Amino acid sequence: MTPKTTQPVTAADDRTDAGWDADAPRLLAERLTLRYGDRTVVEELDLVVPPGSFTVVLGPNACGKSTLLRALSRLLAPTTGTVVLDGRDIHTRPPKDVARRLGLLPQTATAPDGITVAELASRGRYAHRRALRQWSTEDDTAVGGALAATGVADLAERPVAELSGGQRQRVWIAMVLAQETPLVLLDEPTTYLDVAYQIEVMNLLHDLNRSGRTVVAVLHDLNHAARYASHLVVMRDGRVEAVGPPATTLTSELVERVFGLPNVVIPDPVTGTPLVVPADTRARR
Amino acid sequence: MTPSPGAPREERTAPRADPLPAADPLPVAGPRPLHRAAHEVPASGRLRTGRRRLVVGTSRRNVVVGVRSAVLSVGAVVLIAGLLLAAVVLGDYPLTPGEAIGVLTGATEGFARTVVLEWRLPRAASAALFGAALAVAGAVFQTVTRNPLASPDIIGLANGSFTGMLVALLVLGGGWPLLMTGSLVGGLLAALAIYLLALRDGLQGFRLIVVGIGVSAMLASVNTWMLLRAELETALLASAWGAGTLNTVTTANAVPAGVCLLVLLALLPSLAPALRQLDLGDDVAAAAGVRVGRTRTAVIAVAVGLVSVVTAVAGPISFVALAAPQIARRLARAPGIPLTVSALTGAVLLLGADLIAQHLVPLTVPVGVVTVVLGGGYLVWLLVHEARRRP
Secondary structure, X not given: OOOOOOOHHHHHHHHOOOXXXXXXXXXXXXXXXXXXXXXXXXXXXXXXXXXXXXXXXXXXXOOOXXXXXXXXXXXXXXXXXXXXXXXXXXXXXXXXXXXXXXXXXXXXXXXXXXXXXXXXXXXXXHHHOEOOEOOOHHHHHHHHHHHHHOOOHHHOOOEHHHOOHHHHHHHHHHHHHHOOOOEEEEEXXXXXXXXXXXXXXXXXXXXXXXXXXXXEEEOOOXXXXXXXXXXXXXXXXXXXXXXXXXXXXXXXXXXXXXXXXXXXXXXXXXXXXXXXXXXXXXXXX | OOOOOOOOOOOOOOOOOOOOOOOOOOOOOOOOOOOOOOOOOOOOOOOOOOOOEEEEEOOOOEEEEEHHHHHHHHHHHHHHHXXXXXXXXXXXXXXXXXXXXXXXXXXXXOHHHHHHHHHHHHHHHHHHHHHHHHHHHHHHHHHHHOXXXXXXXXXXXHHHHHHHHHHHHHHOOXXXXXXXXXXXXXXXXXXXXXXXXXXXXXXXXXXXXXXXXXXXXXXXXXHHHHHHHOOHHHHHHHHHHHHOOOOOOOHHHHHHHHHHHHHHHHHHHHHHHHHHHHOOOHHHHHHOOOOHHHHHHHHHHHHHHHHHHHHHHHOOOOOHHHHHHHHHHHHHOOOOOOHHHHHHHHHHHHXXXXXXXXXXXOOOOOHHHHHHHHHHHHHHHHHHHHHHHOO
């Protein structure tokens, strides 16, 4: 083990394989086909997560976004093709090695009854723990830092069940941050939150990205994606329809083709990024 | 980082010699602070989790123990010791506690020695160990399925073990090693059958329980059918066994069973951290670096082993595996089901139930009858409670 510093990004860089080029993508998928049983969800998909980017994956329901995220984080074995993490097929890496490089917040997270905020965030330290060393300063530092970065340090001793939806989501993100990975993947982190909490979580992700982490998020809100993402991946029926920066990628034609929604795209009056306004398709008398 | 002045500080972890450096927040670029609280760090520099914990050991090698769980455990150990003493002195040939302790220290000789070492202690110690084993098996199943109803007795493992044991007894002729093997094979086959029947797009707790209840009922019918076809004497013995009894415990079977159980229980501490991650959901556990499938298979195999060994000696004792982990969770107020507290709760439950069965009920009944009555009441309460919570 290399000695850990409080800077997770450099700590992770120390662990990368020898001869690794820092500018090369750390996470990519090559000709990826994913199946659940007989059902093909993702087919022949190529994807590169640009290093340091805030990548947002968009697409209609059941287009394979979440499945793709599970495959990118080693939770699902591809039928064919490979996911490459830091230069190696992700499935040739042990799970704990993957967990020190890449963190994932899935949608299916459940908090056990009675768990406190700090305890839940501490669960993110699993991959860093050693047998017969259940407590360490590194763990406390990482968890404390994650709680501070997500703005829930004041709530550390409170039961998670007592928190509001936005606070709870921040605690889950704190758990992923405590894992101290340079790559953070999130599956619909803003779903079920009201608009103020959504913005709060998006701002948090923005700050994580600015602090040096590569962030990949599956989102439903096109306008959040346009405002926050540096790189968009738009999917339909298990295939990538478009990739690139939001300003040039998120066009009216693309939204209509992918979502089947007639729309107008105007510049966001606040940020100037594309703003998708659905056309008025109500039935007229 | 300076501690915030004036804030009341409460030591949540054990005092240690070396003061820790204060935690720095994650590096954040950009002029705007993340949040008002973003740069506040735990005042003492030591993480406070809202639960009083003890760090036992050095900074290199240590274990973390919750204060509440530790106090509960010590209390349970004292209670178990008291119940063991009661179990040793009570009976048709009453002893004084002094005599009983004298036997253990070697001071008392003669018939009292036979009574304690040959008759009562094997049974009482087995009751405690079997209770602990059943409770841990229940805790494992309830954790893996994330459902308080999923315990080995409800989903038919105990009945499967008993089926295997009846086959060994009635078809193959019996003998302790054969009965043990039959019970183990029966339990594993029942587990495999339930697993295969319940498996669809991954394992879901609820489907596992419903399938398990069905398999349990079928196996119970098979057991009854086999008993009806058996010779009267064998059938009488086996049917008392079928309710779950400790009358069958002798030194000859208690010692090997006890060794098996202790070996199986010793496997769990190394699996416990991964098991705790499963509390958060399979995907979260896998993303944290747990080999979910392998962990689940390993802990379930251990749990099936525990249930099968107990069943081979004492028959299917119901409800300890169901109730003990849930009682332990409520007592410990810990997130997830605590294994150690569950084991001690199970030991208290089965030892207590056996004392009731032997001494409080006018006629001698199998301990399984007592646990069914106690556990049945608990199950009704649990169902009502769960139904209220999820309207």
